[in-house]
Amino acid sequence: MGLIPDFKKIATRSPWLYRINAGSCNGCDVEMATTALIPRYDVERLGCQYCGSPKHADIVLISGPLTVRVKDAVLRMFDEIPEPKVTVAVGVCPISGGIFRESYAVLAPIDQYIPIDVNVPGCPPRPQAIIAGVAKAIEIWRERL
Amino acid sequence: MSNQIAILLAVLLFPGGVFALALGLALKGVDRRVAARLQSRVGPPLMQPFFDIIKLGFKRTMVPAAANETVFLYTPLVGVVSMLIAAALVPITSVYAPDAAIGNLLVLLYLLMIPGIVLMIAGSASGSPYGAIGFSREMALMIAYEGPLVLIAAAVAIRTGMGMGGWATFSLNDIIAYQQTHGAFLFDPVMWPAVAAFCFFYPANLGIVPFDIPEAETEVLEGPIIEYSGPTLALFKVMSAVKKVVVLGLGIALFFPLAPESLVGGLLVWLIKMAVLMLIGITVVRLSTGRMRIDQAFVFFLKWPLLLAVASLAVVVVV
Ligand code: SF4
Numbered sequence: 001m002g003l004i005p006d007f008k009k010i011a012t013r014s015p016w017l018y019r020i021n022a023g024s025c026n027g028c029d030v031e032m033a034t035t036a037l038i039p040r041y042d043v044e045r046l047g048c049q050y051c052g053s054p055k056h057a058d059i060v061l062i063s064g065p066l067t068v069r070v071k072d073a074v075l076r077m078f079d080e081i082p083e084p085k086v087t088v089a090v091g092v093c094p095i096s097g098g099i100f101r102e103s104y105a106v107l108a109p110i111d112q113y114i115p116i117d118v119n120v121p122g123c124p125p126r127p128q129a130i131i132a133g134v135a136k137a138i139e140i141w142r143e144r145l
Numbered sequence: 146m147s148n149q150i151a152i153l154l155a156v157l158l159f160p161g162g163v164f165a166l167a168l169g170l171a172l173k174g175v176d177r178r179v180a181a182r183l184q185s186r187v188g189p190p191l192m193q194p195f196f197d198i199i200k201l202g203f204k205r206t207m208v209p210a211a212a213n214e215t216v217f218l219y220t221p222l223v224g225v226v227s228m229l230i231a232a233a234l235v236p237i238t239s240v241y242a243p244d245a246a247i248g249n250l251l252v253l254l255y256l257l258m259i260p261g262i263v264l265m266i267a268g269s270a271s272g273s274p275y276g277a278i279g280f281s282r283e284m285a286l287m288i289a290y291e292g293p294l295v296l297i298a299a300a301v302a303i304r305t306g307m308g309m310g311g312w313a314t315f316s317l318n319d320i321i322a323y324q325q326t327h328g329a330f331l332f333d334p335v336m337w338p339a340v341a342a343f344c345f346f347y348p349a350n351l352g353i354v355p356f357d358i359p360e361a362e363t364e365v366l367e368g369p370i371i372e373y374s375g376p377t378l379a380l381f382k383v384m385s386a387v388k389k390v391v392v393l394g395l396g397i398a399l400f401f402p403l404a405p406e407s408l409v410g411g412l413l414v415w416l417i418k419m420a421v422l423m424l425i426g427i428t429v430v431r432l433s434t435g436r437m438r439i440d441q442a443f444v445f446f447l448k449w450p451l452l453l454a455v456a457s458l459a460v461v462v463v464v
Contacts, residue, residue, distance in 0.1 A: 011200040014193065042186040044177070047193055052366040055207060055374035058200070082205040082374040145203050 018057030024064030027124040028091040035127040065093040065108035084144035161232035169386030170194040204375035211272025221380035224263035228387040231256035235394035238404040250315040268369030279369035289446035296454035338457035345450040
């Protein structure tokens with residue numbers, strides 16, 4: 001009876017992260033790598049794990065303003081991630097285009113193409129902010145499971 | 146009949162099945178925790194691998210369009226079943242002795258090859274180019290490490306067999322009984338090359354960092370298991386967890402099976418040995434080395450472990 005909700009609660013303690021670089025300047029990616037790798041921030045505490053294949057992912061971190069050239073690849077990749085998934089947009093680029101805002105090569109805001117659940121603004125955002133965003137995403141994920 | 150029921154229970158409950166799975170996942174949890182501590186991080190909770198498996202149960206399994214669906218979905222099952230059976234073959238001194246019908250070193254060697262083959266088939270059935278690269282790397286690595294393993298097993302079997310007045314014995318129970326009366330092979334200088342070769346073998350067999358080439362996540366995105374998601378991916382995690390128990394248990398049985406006579410003591414000592422073997426051979430090695438290239442690993446295995454294994458066989462036969 002109460003077993004399935006219990007299991008769902010347990011399941012949310014194991015969010016696997018996947019990073020998509022949608023044309024970012026790499027600043028946000030460095031920040032995400034920092035979040036993962038530097039002992040001080042350690043996302044593994046939350047049970048997170050960066051995974052190599054989109055098919056293993058639960059929480060997607062998207063950085064960058066979605067350039068015209070990567071759009072198809074990003075959308076295809078996004079479809080490869082099995083449900084239930086949660087999307088976190090990292091940096092100000094996916095929100096508005098950031099410093100690339102008026103470029104002809106950029107399709108931001110990204111939520112015209114991909115449903116975004118959590119925005120983490122900043123250029124680049126601090127690791128603490130990214131972790132807070134991931135924690136928020138875990139809450140949303142719990143409802144979707 | 147009671148014989149068959151005992152084997153079935155051994156495969157499903159103890160020491161295969163539930164026990165091996167729980168132990169494998171717990172070892173993985175300890176491994177991740179200790180690794181985090183060594184890097185001065187906090188690390189995940191000890192139960193993390195259990196959470197991961199439960200989580201994967203809630204996800205959707207996707208079958209890629211290019212994949213052969215039947216093969217894609219059922220190969221991981223073969224791997225899990227083979228490992229559960231293998232776990233029932235591993236003796237635990239003074240706690241569990243495998244039935245004479247199955248407790249044979251050669252059977253165990255064959256079963257140990259299956260996960261590698263399963264990974265190869267899974268990688269090629271998924272239709273992904275990364276899976277295909279994983280396939281070829283897994284195959285190369287298997288060719289490299291299977292040879293030393295067979296020679297190590299032969300060295301142990303011949304040493305035991307000659308000690309017992311015959312030629313070679315592959316019965317795991319005999320190997321343990323012999324070491325109980327004559328002292329562990331770990332302290333037998335004649336066996337040291339074999340011990341050293343085994344120390345090289347087991348990180349490769351378990352896919353730990355210097356040798357995790359087929360599944361290198363930064364180059365081939367987890368290789369053979371790239372296309373798996375949800376419950377089928379959980380099967381792979383289960384397979385590798387149980388495999389860890391089997392391989393470490395094999396190492397304990399071959400070289401250092403001594404334990405107190407009592408049931409609880411025997412189990413406790415076995416668990417401690419397993420944890421030590423894992424922390425030294427897996428956690429520390431994993432953290433302190435970088436990944437080799439496949440050609441480097443291949444040459445490495447054909448050089449050192451093979452040489453050591455051949456040497457150990459020669460020494461055992463001559464002495
Ligand atoms: S938000 Fe700033 S740091 Fe991040 S990708 Fe955009 S420009 Fe680079």
